[in-house]
Amino acid sequence: MDSGDSKRLLELLTARRAELIAQWEQAVGASLHGRLSTVELGRELSELYDAVVDALATGGFAGRSSEYAVVRSLLVELSRNRARQGFTPTETAVSVFALKEVLESLLGGSVEDIHVYLQFSRLLDDLGLFTVEEYARTREEIISAQSQQLLELSTPVVKLWDGVVGVPLVGTLDSARTQVVMEKLLQALLDSNSAHAIIDITGVPAVDTQVAQHLLKTVVAARMMGAECVISGIRPQIAQTIVGLGIEFGDIPTKATLADALRHALVEIDKASATRAAGLL
Amino acid sequence: MRNYPADEASREEVAIQASGDVVKARQTVRLLAQQAGLSLVNQTKLVTAASELGRNTLIYGGGGTAQAAIVRDVARVGVWVRFADTGPGIPDTELALTDGWTSGSGMGLGLSGARRLVDEFELDSTPGVGTTVTVLKWAR
Numbered sequence: 001m002d003s004g005d006s007k008r009l010l011e012l013l014t015a016r017r018a019e020l021i022a023q024w025e026q027a028v029g030a031s032l033h034g035r036l037s038t039v040e041l042g043r044e045l046s047e048l049y050d051a052v053v054d055a056l057a058t059g060g061f062a063g064r065s066s067e068y069a070v071v072r073s074l075l076v077e078l079s080r081n082r083a084r085q086g087f088t089p090t091e092t093a094v095s096v097f098a099l100k101e102v103l104e105s106l107l108g109g110s111v112e113d114i115h116v117y118l119q120f121s122r123l124l125d126d127l128g129l130f131t132v133e134e135y136a137r138t139r140e141e142i143i144s145a146q147s148q149q150l151l152e153l154s155t156p157v158v159k160l161w162d163g164v165v166g167v168p169l170v171g172t173l174d175s176a177r178t179q180v181v182m183e184k185l186l187q188a189l190l191d192s193n194s195a196h197a198i199i200d201i202t203g204v205p206a207v208d209t210q211v212a213q214h215l216l217k218t219v220v221a222a223r224m225m226g227a228e229c230v231i232s233g234i235r236p237q238i239a240q241t242i243v244g245l246g247i248e249f250g251d252i253p254t255k256a257t258l259a260d261a262l263r264h265a266l267v268e269i270d271k272a273s274a275t276r277a278a279g280l281l
Numbered sequence: 282m283r284n285y286p287a288d289e290a291s292r293e294e295v296a297i298q299a300s301g302d303v304v305k306a307r308q309t310v311r312l313l314a315q316q317a318g319l320s321l322v323n324q325t326k327l328v329t330a331a332s333e334l335g336r337n338t339l340i341y342g343g344g345g346t347a348q349a350a351i352v353r354d355v356a357r358v359g360v361w362v363r364f365a366d367t368g369p370g371i372p373d374t375e376l377a378l379t380d381g382w383t384s385g386s387g388m389g390l391g392l393s394g395a396r397r398l399v400d401e402f403e404l405d406s407t408p409g410v411g412t413t414v415t416v417l418k419w420a421r
């Protein structure tokens with residue numbers, strides 16, 4: 001590294017600080033189409049500018065050295081904010097790269113100037129890449145947090161009535177989720193001492209043979225525990241598709257709506273209590 | 282199956298390597314079916330058929346690709362979907378299309394059921410080379 005080079009650049013950056021920051025802000029602002037307030041952007045960029053100047057003074061052009069720790073932490077914050085606010089990777093990286101353009105017009109045509117510009121632009125490339133990396137990492141964190149949340153809210157088992165539990169299924173049913181549903185349902189049957197379960201598939205967009213097979217297995221397992229299952233939420237298109245596929249639900253009662261299924265379960269309970277009242281039990 | 286002119290702009294391709302990809306292929310098909318103006322019943326039938334075939338591609342073919350496009354004939358529009366894999370192939374396609382027959386652990390209704398759910402169906406398989414299933418559903 002040539003300390004003379006960075007010295008010349010440092011002088012320029014310090015002397016024309018205000019002007020350069022204003023131009024930089026303008027270049028970035030144009031690419032973001034006003035989706036970030038100028039005050040916020042100005043604060044972000046001037047902080048970053050000062051940090052880069054400080055790092056240049058001590059650490060030269062080595063963007064991954066310890067002197068650039070402050071710059072990097074500012075960039076981490078910047079990319080995280082951009083990722084959360086839904087900006088694209090390009091819109092995020094442009095915050096760094098726009099400084100190149102600003103500086104380009106400022107430097108003269110001498111060999112030293114070009115040399116120093118190239119070195120500085122290499123540094124900015126490095127910092128830009130770092131920004132994109134950080135952006136991607138934030139996005140991944142958001143995605144994994146969301147899938148975690150999805151799993152949590154996917155399968156509630158609710159008590160609908162005395163002796164009737166319901167499982168509203170929403171989304172795609174794969175083997176892993178069916179396993180969770182089955183376990184939860186069977187446990188709920190035992191815990192609430194219920195003899196009736198309603199599996200509602202209103203929220204399942206398509207019922208194919210795999211989903212049907214999973215449903216059938218769940219019903220058979222519940223029967224082994226002495227509980228009767230009703231499948232509800234069979235919409236017209238689902239009914240026609242199931243018939244087309246040739247799937248048979250056998251003697252498992254199916255209903256169009258959850259209300260019908262609940263009525264069916266209550267009638268069954270009523271019949272059972274009538275038998276009890278007649279003194280057979 | 283006749284070769285209908287496809288709407289090139291609508292052509293989509295999804296690689297099927299994991300069970301999440303089957304869901305993705307299914308969503309792609311559903312989107313195209315909506316664009317082509319299929320009724321809700323026909324959308325559901327095509328999507329379910331795509332789900333069956335996509336899972337076959339994954340489980341029996343060891344992964345492959347799904348292609349889908351909107352196709353046009355003289356006075357009608359439809360959605361065309363093709364699943365291709367380079368798996369072991371099906372030695373006896375007649376048997377594979379029999380209700381209730383399966384070489385795996387499913388219900389044995391996927392392939393034969395998918396054929397009933399669509400308007401045109403073509404199964405092309407060579408043992409040791411791979412299997413291609415093409416389906417088409419018209420909007421009406």
